[in-house]
Amino acid sequence: MPTLGPVDYENLSNTVYATLCDALIQGRFQPGDRLKIRELAEQLGTSVTPIRDTILRLANDEAIIFRSPRDIRIPVMSLTRYREIRSIRLKLEGLAAETAAQVATKADIEALERIVRENEEAIADANRLKGTELNQAFHFMLPQIAQMPVLVGILRKLWLQMGPLIADTYLQGGRSMIDYHYPVIDALKRHHSADAAMAVADDILLGGKALLDRLENNSEPPEGAQ
Amino acid sequence: MPTLGPVDYENLSNTVYATLCDALIQGRFQPGDRLKIRELAEQLGTSVTPIRDTILRLANDEAIIFRSPRDIRIPVMSLTRYREIRSIRLKLEGLAAETAAQVATKADIEALERIVRENEEAIADANRLKGTELNQAFHFMLPQIAQMPVLVGILRKLWLQMGPLIADTYLQGGRSMIDYHYPVIDALKRHHSADAAMAVADDILLGGKALLDRLENNSEPPEGAQ
DNA sequence: CCACGATATAAGATGCATCAAATGCGCGTT
DNA sequence: AACGCGCATTTGATGCATCTTATATCGTGG
Numbered sequence: 349m350p351t352l353g354p355v356d357y358e359n360l361s362n363t364v365y366a367t368l369c370d371a372l373i374q375g376r377f378q379p380g381d382r383l384k385i386r387e388l389a390e391q392l393g394t395s396v397t398p399i400r401d402t403i404l405r406l407a408n409d410e411a412i413i414f415r416s417p418r419d420i421r422i423p424v425m426s427l428t429r430y431r432e433i434r435s436i437r438l439k440l441e442g443l444a445a446e447t448a449a450q451v452a453t454k455a456d457i458e459a460l461e462r463i464v465r466e467n468e469e470a471i472a473d474a475n476r477l478k479g480t481e482l483n484q485a486f487h488f489m490l491p492q493i494a495q496m497p498v499l500v501g502i503l504r505k506l507w508l509q510m511g512p513l514i515a516d517t518y519l520q521g522g523r524s525m526i527d528y529h530y531p532v533i534d535a536l537k538r539h540h541s542a543d544a545a546m547a548v549a550d551d552i553l554l555g556g557k558a559l560l561d562r563l564e565n566n567s568e569p570p571e572g573a574q
Numbered sequence: 575m576p577t578l579g580p581v582d583y584e585n586l587s588n589t590v591y592a593t594l595c596d597a598l599i600q601g602r603f604q605p606g607d608r609l610k611i612r613e614l615a616e617q618l619g620t621s622v623t624p625i626r627d628t629i630l631r632l633a634n635d636e637a638i639i640f641r642s643p644r645d646i647r648i649p650v651m652s653l654t655r656y657r658e659i660r661s662i663r664l665k666l667e668g669l670a671a672e673t674a675a676q677v678a679t680k681a682d683i684e685a686l687e688r689i690v691r692e693n694e695e696a697i698a699d700a701n702r703l704k705g706t707e708l709n710q711a712f713h714f715m716l717p718q719i720a721q722m723p724v725l726v727g728i729l730r731k732l733w734l735q736m737g738p739l740i741a742d743t744y745l746q747g748g749r750s751m752i753d754y755h756y757p758v759i760d761a762l763k764r765h766h767s768a769d770a771a772m773a774v775a776d777d778i779l780l781g782g783k784a785l786l787d788r789l790e791n792n793s794e795p796p797e798g799a800q
Numbered sequence: 801c802c803a804c805g806a807t808a809t810a811a812g813a814t815g816c817a818t819c820a821a822a823t824g825c826g827c828g829t830t
Numbered sequence: 831a832a833c834g835c836g837c838a839t840t841t842g843a844t845g846c847a848t849c850t851t852a853t854a855t856c857g858t859g860g
Contacts, residue, residue, distance in 0.1 A: 359643065361630070400627075401627070401630050404587070404627050404631060405630060405631060405634045408634055408635065409634065410727055417585065429723075429724065432722050432723070432724050432725065433724055435669060435673075435722075436666065436669065436722075436724060436725060439665040439666060439668075439669050440665060440666070442665075443661060443662065443665050447661075496658050496661075496662075497655075497658070498636070498655065498658050498659055498662060498732070498735075499658065499662060501636055501731075502662065502728050502731070502732075505728070505731075506724070506728075509724075
């Protein structure tokens with residue numbers, strides 16, 4: 349990813365950060381889980397320092413919280429917080445889609461189509477992990493096509509916060525996660541900004557309905573913990 | 575302030591982070607300046623650890639960059655990057671204004687008016703520091719009124735990136751920085767979401783024109799500025 | 801039997817020593 | 831005199847020891 353470019357040096361801290369981000373997005377942590385620096389250090393085979401660096405960065409991203417000075421946890425997403433994030437995503441991913449529609453090249457479209465195709469396969473195989481990754485890849489492709497690196501950074505922060513929730517709910521979403529991606533691609537092909545923004549809005553609102561349902565029914569997650 | 579609540583513990587790292595954020599926003603650092611951990615540690619009277627924590631967090635916010643593994647600098651804002659940030663702010667602060675217009679109480683309006691009044695005084699006194707702080711306070715009051723803490727976090731990240739630029743340009747903006755705040759307050763009084771969003775857009779576009787001018791004219795700032 | 805408190809343990813904060821690498825300066829050579 | 835190579839210094843990375851404090855548990859008293 350040349351867009352991330354200068355941020356990523358190959359030091360341990362950044363590696364650990366990337367690892368924990370992946371773990372978060374893959375749903376390896378459940379909301380409410382407690383994190384212990386020394387424990388993670390042992391698991392990842394490093395000293396506590398890179399872990400501490402990462403924890404601090406993730407806390408800055410609000411992907412984890414310090415419930416008390418010694419109690420580091422994966423936050424539980426509240427309904428109001430999810431709705432706020434959804435409002436923000438509607439604006440931001442809408443902007444990305446609008447801009448992308450204006451500048452998308454043949455190659456960009458093909459990249460999107462490839463992602464969706466692979467996503468279909470992942471769903472057919474009931475591969476939750478690959479499905480969530482490809483869904484995310486699709487959403488991040490738009491600001492990348494739009495050449496908006498700042499936007500990518502902001503969305504990364506939002507997705508980190510939603511990570512545990514999404515990974516936990518994805519399977520229940522079924523095909524609704526991907527059906528709304530096709531109109532997005534179609535709008536981009538036609539270079540129609542308004543349609544692109546609307547299609548993304550549909551995806552966020554309708555495709556994300558399973559997330560909202562889950563939060564509204566506000567229940568205890570089944571222990572599929574991994 | 576229950577809105578900031580859980581983030582802020584009174585440990586050294588967070589104090590240093592707050593201090594450096596302030597310094598950034600107050601324009602105490604110039605774009606291109608190099609930061610040295612040990613140097614900052616000596617200036618702030620701490621060990622290197624809390625400084626390192628802070629540097630890492632600020633790098634995560636993209637408020638500072640690692641040009642090379644040992645070369646930590648305040649980034650120079652490019653014209654395209656500023657335009658991207660402006661697009662994002664239009665959407666996000668627009669959203670904040672829309673929402674705030676729907677829920678603003680008498681007390682909220684009064685708080686906004688107080689900020690603007692103080693800002694007038696600061697301008698009259700040619701107090702750049704107080705002026706930039708109050709301008710920022712006004713902009714952050716909207717998402718706070720709207721009760722959107724996630725949005726506050728995102729905007730904080732954006733303002734951190736703009737900090738050195740704004741502080742550097744504020745005086746040239748003159749009254750244009752504040753003139754557009756009055757229509758915002760007016761729209762909030764009338765609980766008119768669309769007008770509020772439009773007023774904020776005017777403020778960002780017109781009030782921020784000085785920033786854009788500066789970037790357009792200074793396409794090639796000699797970094798050996800001495 | 802319950803409640804309060806003290807103590808022990810655990811876990812993050814802080815400081816610091818060491819390591820590795822990048823940069824800059826100086827010397828030597830052409 | 832200019833360019834290039836090498837060494838010294840600077841500086842962030844990493845690991846670790848210690849310190850502080852929060853929490854939990856156990857014991858004692860009411």
